[in-house]
Amino acid sequence: MRIEMLATGDELVSGVLADTNTTWFGGALFSLGERLARTTVIGDRLDDLVSALRELAARADLVVVSGGLGPTLDDLTVDGVCEAFDLQPVVDSEQLERIRARFHALGRTLTPNNERQARVPDGAEVLGNEYGTATAFALEVGEPHRTRPGTCELWFLPGVPTELQGIVGDRLLPRLRRRIEAEGVHRCAREVRCFGIPESHxxxxxxxxxxxxPHVRYGTRVPFPDAHVRLLAEGSTADEAQQRCDAIERDVRAALGDVVFGGEGETLAGATLAALRQRGWTVCFAESLTGGLASAALAAVPGASDVLLGSSVTYAESLKERWLDVPQDLLERHGAVSEACAVAMAEGALARSGADVAVSLTGFAGPDAGDDAHPRGTVFAAIAGGGGPTSVVRQRFLFGRNDVRRIAAHLALDLLRRRALGLRLPG
Incomplete structure (x- = not known):
């Protein structure tokens, strides 16, 4: 099946927004064993839209079009579809009532331009939208618009990522899966998520x-700062596909070892929370270069209050002394970016908070060069408590300032996960 995507909007071609819908949709197709053949991005020009729709309908089997279903004059998708395929726009009464009810529930006034969002091409399959006001619809196009046998199915979806993802997940993906399985092919997809390993390794x-x-496809993704292995198994039955997927997943997890923190949909912060909760431990953070990123990542996971006591963001040396009891002479001898300081910060946070385990972060994120002993990108992460000795990890990350801070926060979470699970700390 040849699948393509058309992303519309001046905000995409002008650099105001990135096209995240294509990235997400391409990933979602993996679980079905399908892939995007091509993505086209255009601005809000009617002639460009009409040309693109005709071109894609001629060569593709499925086209997903995002954007252009809003209430304003530059939302041109319905008009473009009608011109491209000689159709007429109509107002769908059920969708108009849905939009009115949504505005009423939100306590907002429905303006005439919002009623434009109930328009669809005559004869289209109306998909609606449980996630927003724009009406999604689908259309099947055949001769004389095709240059290859069969028809092209076009899905026209809102550009808002949460709305597009909801409709694709609820409607499009299940339909595609049924079509594939009707042909006697069953597929099972898994993801093994890691932290602290290069893609090449x-x-x-x-x-x-x-x-x-032999019945498994394999690929990698590196959504910074994670690294993911993607697995897709095929079988003549659903059970056979699942058994094959189970087998390769077991082997992959065993081969990768301690760097594996979870599977599809899981995060390092979530895995860390689960490990701490399993041990019944509470945690306190002491952060310098990360400015609270590590504790915020843990706090973002539902249930974090079970384990998270708090965090000290101590950028200034004076606060390291006052809040964490880091000795002044230690700072004078070793500096704030040092193994000794990281250890003192973690032990101070542990003692001051009464937590079961504490982790600290200090380093040079940039853009300043640091010094000869500690160049830019140097990070010290220390962990104290949790039934083990205070340990410190030094790493250097050759990224920009914000990415150094992000990966340092993940490093702190990984130290907590490993200690809670009794795993060796990274060297």
Missing amino acids: MDQAVVPLLAAH
Whole structure:
């Protein structure tokens, strides 16, 4: 099946917004064993939209179009579809009532331009929208608009990511899965998520396993700062596909070892919370260069209050002394970016908070160069308590300032996860 995507909007071609819908949709297709053949991005020009729709309908089997279903004059999707395929726009009464009810529930006034969002091309399949006001619809196009046998199915969806993802997940993906399984092909997808391993090392560990799993496809993704292995197994039945997926997932997890923190949909922060909760531990953070990012990541996970006592953001040396009891002479001898300071920060947070375990972060994120002993990108992370000795990890990350801070926050979470699970700390 040839699947393409058309993303519309001046905000996409002018650089105001990034097209995240294409990235998400491409990932969602993996679980079905399908992939995007091409993505086209255009601005809000009617002639460009009409040309793109005709071109895509001629060569693709499925096209997902995002954007242009809003209430303003530059939302041109319905008009473009009608011109491209010789159709007429109509107002769908059920969708108009849905939009009115939504505005009433929100306590807002429905303006005439919002009623434009109930328009669809005559003869289209109306999909509605449980996530917003724009009306999604689908259209099947055949001759004389095709240059290849069969028809093209076009889905016209809102550009708002939460709305597009909801409709695709509820309607499009299940329909595609049923179509594939009707052809006697069953697929099962898994993801193994890691932190602290380069993509090349991950690949070296996984590729030798594939010979024993001939019905499995494999790929990697590196959504910073994680690294993910993607697995897709095929079988003649759903049970066979699942068994094959189970087998390769077990082998991949065993080969990668301690860097694995979870599967599809799981986060390092969530895995850390689960590990701490399993041990019944509470945690306190002491953060310098990350400015609270590590504790905020943990706090973002529902249930964080079970384990998170608090965090001290101590940028200034004076606060490291007053809040964490870091000795002044230690700072004078070793500096704030040092192994000694990281250890003192973690132990001070542990003692002051009464937590079961504490973790600290200090370093040079940039853009300043740091010094000869501690160049830009140097990070010290220390962990104290949790039934083990105070330990410190030094790493250097060759990224920009914000990415150094992000990966340092993940490093702190990983130290907590590993200690709670009794795993070796990264070297």
